[in-house]
Amino acid sequence: MTVAQTEKAKTKLKIEGRPGQTSPWLASPTVIFLFAVIGIPLAITVIYSLLDRAKIGMGVVWTFNPKAYKDLFVIENLDGTTGLDTRYLKVMWNSFKYSGITTIVTIVLSIPIAMWIATRAESKRNILVAAVTLPFWISILIRTYGLRQIIDDNGPIGWIMHKVGDANYHIIYTPIATVIGLIYVFLPFMILPIYASAERFDFRYAEAAYDLGAKRWTVFRRIVIPAIRPGIYAGIALVFIPALGSFLQSDMLGGGKTNMIANVIALNFGQARNWPFGCALSVFLILITLLFVWIIRKLGARTGTEVKLI
Amino acid sequence: MSVFSSRLLRVSIATLLGISLAACGSSSTAGKTSASSETLNTAFPVPSGGELHVYNWTDYLDSNEISRFESETGIKVILDVFDSNETMLAKMQSGATGYDVIFPSDYMIAQMRELNLLQNVDVASFPNSVNIKPEMMNVYWDPGRKYTAPYMEGTTGIICDPVDPECARIKSWHDYFTSTSPKIGALKDQVEVVSAALRAVGVKATDLCTTDRAQYVKAQNLLNSFKPSIVESDGGLERLINGTNTVLQIWNGEAHRARSKKPDLTYIYPSDGVNQWADNMAIPVGAPDLDNAKIFINWLMDPKNIAAESNYTGYDNGITGSDAFMNADVKNDPAVVPPADVMGRITPTPNCSQDVRDLYTQVFTTWTSQL
CATH class of the missing domain: 3.40.190.10 (Periplasmic binding protein-like II)
Incomplete structure (x- = not known):
């Protein structure tokens, strides 16, 4: 085979696609699956949010009514007057606050853990990563229930807080309990992507920085952080966005008082029986989530790191 | 609306642990004549095996009693559970079929009847309906007990x-x-x-x-x-x-x-x-095992059988004479009665x-x- 022939073969390959690429039709099961489990439910949510609720029973009737969106912001008071409804904005703000705190705390906790794992011998690393994923083996419900026993007034942590502090001090059924629950559940989702970045980090760069006279903090700030930044961004996306829609922690640990948006959505599909409004709240949450995905991608693009959500 | 309502948690935990009362079913002997069926009149169905699909609140039926029903009647009970009336309604309204007996609360029955989800099986004509407490007979959700039989209250x-x-x-x-x-x-x-x-x-x-x-x-x-x-x-x-x-x-x-x-x-x-509140037993439209559903409801209107459920749940029931079979700590508790x-x-x-x-x-x- 001459050089010219080889070149020609390469060009031909390029036209047909990358090596190993097969027919795009092979992706159709995935596309159909995603359409069925994400596309259709999403469409139902949007359509239902624009319909009238059923007069009796559950569900909707097929007449167009955008009232649900008006109800997000306008309250008809019991005395007949109307005004700005701050209740859902407040609940949304709660969701932001708790998710934001959760994200920050998990970042702070995850960086040292991830760096520590990344600097172990390879055989140990695999065991440690498996240990991080260990909680996934148990249902989130059982784990949250377990956590409730621990931070309960009669559990070890609640008991210590009682002995050390004020007898009327409780962790359980407070916003702090909700946030502890969120941190506990989402921590692995921050550790794993940061570890994935840290593992690829060449620690000789850090050594070189020390050799050039950089202090610890400078090395961390100027060398380590930029290297693991893609992991941090991916972690933010994996923690902040699902935390925004969490339901269980505020329900089980927050004592039903620290409502997050998902608790209000659940109320409207259950006792309140207002599916269109529940759907409108869901659409509202989806839009805000998309906004955040966009912001995180922009942040990633600005710093030249591609943010992968999965 | 019982203590078990809005308990996604309990349902999920029960599901996770794989607790299924149906799985605890005893070795049922098909065709065995039951003690309670002797009292049935000719118009009322006689047990002849088969299945019964029950849709109930979590933790609301004693599994030992289900086993006893199975061995007495030869009917195999398959249990599914819900955590709130609203969950149950959403499922029934979406056209779910395959359930024979469901356990809605008072206010929910009024609505389910309006939605034509329940069958008029004339519960008042069942042999054991004579046991229904007089005050539970003409209830607002079902005057004269055509659609529903009382369970716990x-x-x-x-x-x-x-x-x-x-x-x-x-x-x-x-x-x-x-x-x-x-x-x-x-x-x-x-x-x-x-x-x-x-x-x-x-x-x-x-x-x-x-x-x-x-x-x-x-x-x-x-x-x-x-x-x-x-x-x-x-x-x-x-x-x-x-x-x-x-x-x-x-x-x-x-x-x-x-x-x-x-x-x-x-x-x-x-x-x-x-x-x-009062929970009731009802037969949804399209129940596949109508006769078995009637037999089950009638069985649970027997004072002895319903008393066992009261002992299990800690609630009073709507059946006269059941207190004779109820544990002393249940029937003597002013919180219950x-x-x-x-x-x-x-x-x-x-x-x-x-x-x-x-x-x-x-x-x-x-x-x-x-x-």
Whole structure:
């Protein structure tokens, strides 16, 4: 085979696609699956949010009514007057606050853990990563229930807080309990992507920085952080966005008082029986989530790191 | 609406642990003549094996009793569970078929009948219907008992631990909502909370579905000053035992279970009125095993059989003569069987129209959003 022939073969390959690429039709099961489990439910949510609720029973009737969106912001008071409804904005703000705190705390906790794992011998690393994923083996419900026993007034942590502090001090059924629950559940989702970045980090760069006279903090700030930044961004996306829609922690640990948006959505599909409004709240949450995905991608693009959500 | 309502948790845990009462089924002998079937008249179906699909609240049927039913009748019971009336309604309304017996509460039956989801099987003609308590015969959701048979019934009151000084003071919902106890808790149930608040501001039991907005304003103002340490329907028992709560709005079955572990707890029937709920057995339209459904419902109207369920759930039932078979600690507990002097305060849980329900939702949401 001459050089010219080889070149020609390469060009031909390029036209047909990358090596190993097969027919795009092979992706159709995935596309159909995603359409069925994400596309259709999403469409139902949007359509239902624009319909009238059923007069009796559950569900909707097929007449167009955008009232649900008006109800997000306008309250008809019991005395007949109307005004700005701050209740859902407040609940949304709660969701932001708790998710934001959760994200920050998990970042702070995850960086040292991830760096520590990344600097172990390879055989140990695999065991440690498996240990991080260990909680996934148990249902989130059982784990949250377990956590409730621990931070309960009669559990070890609640008991210590009682002995050390004020007898009327409780962790359980407070916003702090909700946030502890969120941190506990989402921590692995921050550790794993940061570890994935840290593992690829060449620690000789850090050594070189020390050799050039950089202090610890400078090395961390100027060398380590930029290297693991893609992991941090991916972690933010994996923690902040699902935390925004969490339901269980505020329900089980927050004592039903620290409502997050998902608790209000659940109320409207259950006792309140207002599916269109529940759907409108869901659409509202989806839009805000998309906004955040966009912001995180922009942040990633600005710093030249591609943010992968999965 | 029982203590088990809104308990996604329990359902999920039960599912996760793989607890399925059907799986506990005994080796049923098909065609075996049962003791109770001897009393059946000729028009009523006779057990001839097959299956029965039951859709019930979590933890609301004794598995030993199911086994006994299976061995007596040769019918295999397959159990599925729900956590709230609303979950059940959503499923039935979406066209779910395959269930033979379902267990809706009072207000839900009124709506399910309007939606044509239940079969008129003339329960009053079943052999054991003679056992239905007279006061449970002409109920608002099913006058004359055409569609439903009574199952468990109970009240929503207040339980109080005497270690809390507030305990001596609380006699009514008004006392409860104005209590300053730091360990007070409420149910996470908008009908129970808002109707109690309406009673507390002086609304009569017959007016709990009022459209007079001024009453809701009063209820809202009362609720806005009420800051419980917890709003939750689940786990009240644990919280009472370990002292997290000393005053709690509670379903009486849970109160009974708490009292059996901590006997000095008192169950209060508030002087401004008490809601009574009643769960029932009904046959949905399209039930595949209609005859077996009738046999099962009839079986559970036998005083001995329903008493076993009361012993299991800690609730009173709607069948005359069952107290003879009920455990002493159940039937002698004033939390389970109301004393005569409070009977006048007890009225059915209000079943309001959608527009009124919206007012309840508004009061409840406004209250919870500012806790």
